[in-house]
Amino acid sequence: MYSKDELLTKAAGIKPWLVEIRRDLHRHPELGMEEYRTRDKIIEYLTEMGIPFERDIAHTGVVGFIEGGIEGKTIALRADIDALPITEMNEVDYKSQNVGKMHACGHDAHTTVLLGAAKLLNDNKENLKGNVKLFFQPAEETVGGAKPMIEAGVMENPKVEAVFGLHIAPDIPVGEIGVKYDQMNAASNSLSITIKGDSAHGATPHNGTDAILIAAKVISALQTIVSRNVDPRDSAVISIGVIQGGTAANIIADTVTLTGTVRTLHPDVRSYVLKRIEEVVSHTTQAMGGTFTLTIKDGYNVLINDNSMVDIVKQSAIELIGEENVHQLQLPSLGVEDFAFFAEAAPSAFYRLGGRNEERGIVHGLHTNQFDIDEDCLPLGAALQALTVYKYLNEKK
Missing domain, CATH: 3.40.630.10 (Zn peptidases)
Incomplete structure (x- = not known):
C-alpha cells in the first residue's frame, strides 16, 4: 500500500x-x-x-x-x-x-x-x-x-x-x-398526459369542451400535491415542461399534451405522489367534461x-x-x-x-x-x- x-x-x-x-x-x-x-x-x-x-x-x-x-x-x-x-x-x-x-x-x-x-x-x-x-x-x-x-x-x-x-x-x-x-x-419519473375535449368555434365555446382550459386546471391542481399533500418536511417536485395543443386562435382546442418530470427523495413519498397525480388528473379532467390518458415511466431511483x-x-x-x-x-x-x-x-x-x-x-x-x-x-x-x-x-x- x-x-x-x-x-x-x-x-x-x-x-x-x-x-x-x-x-x-x-x-x-x-x-x-x-x-x-x-x-x-x-x-x-x-x-x-x-x-x-x-x-x-x-x-x-x-x-x-x-x-x-x-x-x-x-x-x-x-x-x-x-x-x-x-x-x-x-x-x-x-x-x-x-x-x-x-x-x-x-x-x-x-x-x-x-x-x-x-x-x-x-x-x-x-x-x-x-x-x-x-x-x-x-x-x-x-x-x-x-x-x-x-x-x-x-x-x-x-x-x-x-x-x-x-x-x-x-x-x-x-x-x-x-x-x-x-x-x-433524487428519484425521477416522467409524465405524459393527453387531455381530450371537443372542438368548437372560438366564438361559441359552449358548443365544445376546451382542452386548454382543462389542461390549465390540471397543471394548477398538480401543484397542490406538493403544497398540500406532501409533508412539508419531505421533498417532492412536479414540473410540467412542455404543453402542446390547439391549431388556431379562433378554434377551441380538442387535444392538449403535457409532459413533465417528478422528483422525490423517499420511496414512500414517490409512490404516494404518483398515486395522487393519477387521482388529480382523473378527477379534474372528468369534472370538466374531458377525458385523458396518463403515462408515468420510472426514471432513476x-x-x-x-x-x-x-x-x-x-x-x-x-x-x-x-x-x-x-x-x-x-x-x-x-x-x-x-x-x-x-x-x-x-x-x-x-x-x-x-x-x-x-x-x-x-x-x-x-x-x-x-x-x-x-x-x-x-x-x-x-x-x-x-x-x-x-x-x-x-x-x-
Missing part, C-alpha cells in the same frame, strides 16, 4: 497523461449508447496497462479487472462515459470537434480519473488485498447504463462488495471535495449512500487534502444519477470532486455550453479513489 505522500507524488507524476486523456475525450464527445470511440480509447488504455477487460457490456460499457496480489474482497469504481447534446462555446484547444455534442457534465473527467486510479492501483497490485472492477458505464445522461450493466452480471463473478463513484462539482473549488450521508440524489462507505471516502480525503478541504453536504440534490442502481446493489458511496477555479474563470455550471474544469482535479480524484480502495480492502473487516 502506498503511503499518502507516495500516492500524491505518483498521482502528480501522471498528471500530463491524465490531461492528455481528458482533452482527447473532450474533443470527441459521444452521446449515450453511441460511445464507440470512447469505448475503444478506454480499451486502448487498459491494454497498455495490462489490465484485462470485458467489452460491450450494456452495449458500449467496459469492465476492467485488477486482481490483487493478496486474496480478499472485490469492490468496484465507476465512471460514466457519455456526453450531452450541447454545442460547446469555450474557445480552448480541446474544444469539442463533434458539432452539437459536448462533455458538459464532466464525464470525460470521470473516465480519466478512473483510468488514473486504475494505473495507480495496477502499478501496486501485488500489495492489493483483493480485487477491483472498473466500471466504464454508458448512457448516464439518457437511458441509463447502470441498471443494464448490473443485469448483465457485472456485480458477480466475483461478487462486488462495495462501489465508489464521484462527480465533478463546479460549485466546489479544486482541491476540495463534498461528501453526503444518506440521500444524495433515489441515490442513497451507505454511511459507512461515506466514512471511508471522508477519512481518505482528510488524509490526502486535510479536514478543512472536506465538506459535509447538508442537502441532497433533486437532480438524478443512475449510480443509484449500484448503490442499491451493494454498499456504496458517491461524492463530489471540486473542479472550480474562479481566478481562471472556470465557474460555469453543469449542462451549460461553457462548462469546464480545473484539471488539477484529475490527479487528486485518481489518488482519492485509489486510497479509498486501499482503505476498504486492507482495513475494513
